Amino acid sequence: MTRRALRAWYLVHKWTSLIATVFLLLLCLTGLPLIFHEEIEHYVGDHPEARPLTAQSPRIDYDDVLARALAARPGEVARFLFFEKDEPLGAVLTAPTLLPPPDDGHVQPFDARTGEFFDPLPPPGGFMNLMLRLHTDLFIGLPGYLFLGFMGLLLVVALVSGVVVYTPFMRKLDFATVRTGRSQRLKWLDLHNALGIVTLAWVLVVGVTGVINTLALPILYLWQGDQLAEMTAPYRDLAPLERLGSLQAAVDTAQRAAPDMHMSLIAFPGTPFSSRHHFAVFMRGNTPLTERLLKPALIDAQTGELTDMREMPLYVKTLFLSQPLHFGDYGGMPLKIIWALLDLVSIVILGSGLYLWLGRRGAPLDKRLAELDSGGLRPESES
Numbered sequence: 001m002t003r004r005a006l007r008a009w010y011l012v013h014k015w016t017s018l019i020a021t022v023f024l025l026l027l028c029l030t031g032l033p034l035i036f037h038e039e040i041e042h043y044v045g046d047h048p049e050a051r052p053l054t055a056q057s058p059r060i061d062y063d064d065v066l067a068r069a070l071a072a073r074p075g076e077v078a079r080f081l082f083f084e085k086d087e088p089l090g091a092v093l094t095a096p097t098l099l100p101p102p103d104d105g106h107v108q109p110f111d112a113r114t115g116e117f118f119d120p121l122p123p124p125g126g127f128m129n130l131m132l133r134l135h136t137d138l139f140i141g142l143p144g145y146l147f148l149g150f151m152g153l154l155l156v157v158a159l160v161s162g163v164v165v166y167t168p169f170m171r172k173l174d175f176a177t178v179r180t181g182r183s184q185r186l187k188w189l190d191l192h193n194a195l196g197i198v199t200l201a202w203v204l205v206v207g208v209t210g211v212i213n214t215l216a217l218p219i220l221y222l223w224q225g226d227q228l229a230e231m232t233a234p235y236r237d238l239a240p241l242e243r244l245g246s247l248q249a250a251v252d253t254a255q256r257a258a259p260d261m262h263m264s265l266i267a268f269p270g271t272p273f274s275s276r277h278h279f280a281v282f283m284r285g286n287t288p289l290t291e292r293l294l295k296p297a298l299i300d301a302q303t304g305e306l307t308d309m310r311e312m313p314l315y316v317k318t319l320f321l322s323q324p325l326h327f328g329d330y331g332g333m334p335l336k337i338i339w340a341l342l343d344l345v346s347i348v349i350l351g352s353g354l355y356l357w358l359g360r361r362g363a364p365l366d367k368r369l370a371e372l373d374s375g376g377l378r379p380e381s382e383s
Helices: 003-035 037-044 062-072 126-136 142-170 184-198 200-214 216-231 247-257 314-326 332-360 365-371
Strands: 077-083 089-095 106-111 262-267 278-284 294-300 306-309
Touching: 003 037, 003 126, 003 142, 003 332, 037 126, 062 077, 062 089, 062 106, 062 247, 126 142, 142 184, 142 200, 142 216, 184 200, 184 332, 200 314, 200 332, 216 294, 216 314, 247 262, 247 278, 247 294, 247 306
Parallel strands: none
Antiparallel strands: 077 089, 077 262, 089 106, 262 278, 278 294, 294 306
């Protein structure tokens, strides 16, 4: 590599790393508890526990569930029904309007087998909500998502440029060598490079999936204007519904249409995931992979008939698969522990990179490049 090319790649690595470091440290620190969010919330939160079924246990009636949820919140409307992936639990989300502010809603959990209600959940808050908002949008919504996505892109550029810059020097050393017999700074430089190479693939995966996750809202808007608009086109010019039909009938229709799948979400008419005339029942598969993918069934909210059901487009599936991969949520606790350890290593890499820059920020560029090579820099060409 020529000296000119090496200088250019070094500057790219330096500035992309420096610009993103503070925010990447924030993402690593907030991401650490989020890896174990299910375990933490189950341990410290008031988590509903489904009772064992008996011969006298009633069978759930979703029309009755909906009626009781609305009776408990007079003046509110139902927006969504959520269903847990690993437990027979559901929840009704009600709010004053169909399109309220993000936190203006009330969650009423219930047993998805019997319809028994549990104590309402408190509004989002506490330590885990703070970590989640800092990690996803910095409390500023879509601009925060996109800003952190840009930081993720800088991370990818920093990784690629780092490999280009350090590979020529590292070829002269055994893999992951840390020269401890010389200066403290050289030891940290070798450690920074060695840890970076060892964790390169993981950091790339987490960085790329993180960027994809920051595009969740634009992807939702694209799906609404694309596939959802096409699926609901025959109803576009109809007058709004005066009253809803049977929710239980809609559930029965969706389950008949996809008998090998399970319900993940029911969106009520007028919400962003449906139309003004449909219950949208999102079904998920029953394998470790397909349970992450949703398939919407649109049910006429008056007649209970299936009007359309199709696979999500590829760009939505990519989002669904990137979300659990970002937090290591595919392989249970062992994978989560590995993700946490790699996260800690990433914090060391970021901290050591900042330390190395602070210690030599006033040194000439050629001197900093020569520092990488204990035997002296020997480029192929000086031009």
